[in-house]
Amino acid sequence: MKKPVLIIAYYWPPAGGPGVQRWLKFATYLRQHNFDVTVVIPDNPDYPIIDQSLIDQVPEDIKYIKVPINEPSRWASSLSRKRTKKMQKGILPKSPGFLQKLMIWVRGNLFVPDARVGWKSSVLKAIHPYLLENIKPTIITTGPPHSVHLIGLDLKKKYIGFKWLADFRDPWTTIGYHKHLKIGNSAQKKHEKLEQEVLDNADLIIVTSPHTGKEFASKSKTPIQVITNGFDIQSNATTRQPDGDFTLSHVGTLLSDRNPNVLWETLSDLCKEDNSFKSDLQLQLAGNVSDEVLLSIQHYGLEKNLKQLGYLSHHEAVEVMFTSQCLLLIEINSEDTKAIIPGKIFEYFASSRPIIAIGPENADIDNLIQHTRSGQFFNYLEKQQLKKYITEKYKLYKKGNNEGQLNDHIFSYKRENLTKTLAKTIDYTWE
Structure with missing residues (x-):
């Protein structure tokens, strides 16, 4: 039975x-x-x-x-559909207006x-x-x-x-x-x-x-x-380097608090130091991205290297993972986020593309990446180590050897x- x-x-x-x-x-x-x-x-x-x-x-x-x-968000949407949807997605403005402040207070204290x-x-x-x-x-x-x-x-x-x-x-x-x-x-x-x-x-x-x-x-x-x-997707059939530009892709929501200035600054430095790197670099963002993140990218002179893909279906997102040179995993630099393991990291594993992760020191995602040998984790103060790793991956890319990793540790997360x-x-x- x-x-x-x-x-x-x-x-x-x-x-x-x-x-x-x-x-x-x-x-x-x-x-x-x-x-x-x-x-x-x-x-x-x-x-x-x-x-x-x-x-x-x-x-x-x-x-x-x-x-x-009975969804309160439908009532709130009658006031501002666009703002309500952003709040539902977790995109909270840094400088909210009166109506937004009221909606945030109501959400936090009455529900x-x-x-x-x-x-x-x-x-x-x-x-x-x-x-x-x-x-x-x-x-x-x-x-x-x-x-x-x-x-x-x-x-x-x-x-x-x-x-x-x-x-x-x-x-x-x-x-x-x-x-x-x-x-x-x-x-x-x-x-x-x-x-x-x-x-x-x-x-x-x-x-x-x-x-x-x-x-x-x-x-x-x-x-x-x-x-x-x-992950439940079919893992990448190959660990070999995909064709195309030196593409660094982030799949998923990128909120203001998750804005990795250390990454944008590092990429900007590499572009200034090497015209070839600047020519080959493509930064792809798939998903909802806050205005603050886009302004930071522009501030560091990377807007011409940026490709915004918007929200993608699951199938389309997996295709982006499989065809990227490296995958970006960004977590908020906070004690509160050490426990957060984004669900997408497991499909990152299955894609067999090298992961560049940035987050708080002693985060659980660091242990996962080490366990699966799927990339490298950096805290927000490790700019030189981050720069060195990206440079190493770029050199491998130029030789056609930027290979990924598939092993039994990865498959344990099926x-x-x-x-x-x-x-x-x-x-x-x-x-």
């Missing part, structure tokens, strides 16, 4: 972004491990990013419970833990029949939005006979963008109280990075399992292999 699993997730195709793919793939592969999977998703969501290509990856026979949601908190009551009502029909189900909530975890918390207070796994794709109260939401003391205390209740009442906590695991272990005695994100760990984790909670 198959074991019932109920996955409650706000983000689901056609929503775009790497966070969608985590549970889309887990839901797909769990069925190969004797699990009967049902997914709870919003019926009418207002997703900030749409990627229709992901719909083709959803199994035709997957079971759904679709629950209507705790987030603007989807109103969905909870509807989901609890909609899944009641499922709980009556299924014996010993495993319920998995995944956040952000962390309000989804409050559904699991309420279920723990009202029902018995099930196991609850809370999956944290990002930290909660220590996530970097909290400081930009102008959260008051009362709202902050509520965040911390809710986080503590979720950590203490879940049967098991799943996190995507070791740093988050250590943080939660210091707060709660609930068992914790680290299951990173991964979604299918990670699902085996998840299946064992679910079984563990019932022992």
Whole structure:
């Protein structure tokens, strides 16, 4: 008899972004491990990013419970659709106007833990029949939005006979963008109280990075399992250098706080020192890019080397990865971001193209890159080391030898292999 699993997730195709793919793939592969999977998703969501290509990856026979949601972003969009979409994507202006300041304050203080908190009551009502029909189900909530975890918390207070796994794709109260939401003391205390209740009442906590695991272990005695994100694409068939310019590509959102001036300055210096490098260099940015980042690139005289690709479908983004000379991975230079492991890093691994990563010292992404031997990590003070590495890659490129890396360490991050760990984790909670 198959074991019932109920996955409650706000983000689901056609929503775009790497966070969608985590549970889309887990839901797909769990069925190969004797699990009967049902997914709870919003019926009418207002997703900030749409990627229709992901719909083709959803199994035709997957079971759904679709629950209507009243999205505050639709009300806010009546005031300013463009500004609301930017805020949903995480692009917060450095100098917001009055209306933007008001929207940010409302988001941070009136919607705790987030603007989807109103969905909870509807989901609890909609899944009641499922709980009556299924014996010993495993319920998995995944956040952000962390309000989804409050559904699991309420279920723990009202029902018995099930196991609850809370999956944290990002930290909660220590996530970097909290400081930009102008959260008051009362709202902050509520965040911390809710986080503590979720950590203490879940049967098991799943996190995507070791740093988050250590943080939660210091707060709660609930068992914790680290299951990173991964990749499900066909890995690059070759590690050889692709044709074309010396292309450095960043795939994904590039916010103002993630603006790597040390990189732009390094590339500018190399262009000034070597006309050949300047002629060969192409800087590609795929995804949403803040105005501050574009102004910095212009300030360092790199605008003629820049190619803005805009938001790409998943298939198009993978093509960019496969055909780039090096891939850029940029994280905010903050203590809060050491735990962040961007989902795209795993598809970077699968692309077999060298990674140039910049982030805070002792970041988890540094360990991952070392483990997979897939590139080099630099903190924001290591300009000379960064310059030396890019120069080395450029010299290899000129010789046609800028090769990538594929190995067993990389393949351990295939979604299918990670699902085996998840299946064992679910079984563990019932022992």
